Amino acid sequence: MEGERTVLLRSGEVKVRVRRSSRARRIRLVMLPRVGPELVIPDRTSGRTIDEALETFTPWLERTLARMRPDALGLARPGVAWHGGEAVTLRLVEAKRLSAGWSDGALELRAPDREGAATALERWYRDAAREALAASIELQAPALGVAHTSLVVRDQKTRWGSCSSRGTLSFSWRLLLAPSWVLDDVVCHELCHLRVRNHSQAFWSLLAEHRRTADARPWLRAHGPEVSTYLPIDSIGMP
Numbered sequence: 468m469e470g471e472r473t474v475l476l477r478s479g480e481v482k483v484r485v486r487r488s489s490r491a492r493r494i495r496l497v498m499l500p501r502v503g504p505e506l507v508i509p510d511r512t513s514g515r516t517i518d519e520a521l522e523t524f525t526p527w528l529e530r531t532l533a534r535m536r537p538d539a540l541g542l543a544r545p546g547v548a549w550h551g552g553e554a555v556t557l558r559l560v561e562a563k564r565l566s567a568g569w570s571d572g573a574l575e576l577r578a579p580d581r582e583g584a585a586t587a588l589e590r591w592y593r594d595a596a597r598e599a600l601a602a603s604i605e606l607q608a609p610a611l612g613v614a615h616t617s618l619v620v621r622d623q624k625t626r627w628g629s630c631s632s633r634g635t636l637s638f639s640w641r642l643l644l645a646p647s648w649v650l651d652d653v654v655c656h657e658l659c660h661l662r663v664r665n666h667s668q669a670f671w672s673l674l675a676e677h678r679r680t681a682d683a684r685p686w687l688r689a690h691g692p693e694v695s696t697y698l699p700i701d702s703i704g705m706p
């Protein structure tokens with residue numbers, strides 16, 4: 468039971484030290500300098516309870532580790548939102564109905580409370596992402612001679628974009644948090660799939676010929692975990 472457990476995160480595997488403590492009243496996960504994550508458990512905690520606790524703590528662990536990386540973007544910073552990789556100042560205004568919009572160079576969120584403000588921010592991200600994606604498609608599709616049937620913006624946890632056989636292009640709104648060249652390259656990738664469905668040599672040649680930016684995959688590999696675990700409420704901060 469005691470010793471070490473391996474937890475599978477989106478960014479890879481991580482070892483969690485498990486330590487029994489007679490003084491511990493409840494299970495907690497702490498991040499220790501140089502040691503890493505440690506799960507402190509009360510005596511007589513069953514193996515199954517440990518597994519359940521690790522599952523519960525996984526999102527926190529994922530976010531905390533993403534933030535600790537030396538090249539972290541620092542997305543989870545109160546008071547700022549993100550648009551095309553740029554920090555945008557947030558202003559919170561108390562209001563009954565949720566809304567979000569630009570005002571004096573800041574993004575103003577109107578909501579009754581913190582949770583409402585986070586909801587308003589996520590809606591804004593989705594709308595702004597749709598706008599940025601549509602503009603990028605419009606810019607890049609003519610050169611490829613392709614047309615999509617519809618554009619879907621969602622919160623895909625495992626992929627940044629996809630292309631259905633019916634010509635629907637789907638993207639994660641989280642691409643808006645990334646620099647705009649990353650979004651452009653992901654869009655170009657999916658547009659190329661409208662011509663070549665698979666990842667054959669022909670596909671990569673087509674992409675290499677048409678991409679207007681650097682290859683976004685290294686950036687997404689480095690920052691993907693932080694981008695995909697960011698929560699709009701991180702930007703709102705404490706009351």
Ligand SMILES: [Zn+2]
Pocket residue numbers: 656660666
């Ligand atoms: Zn692909």
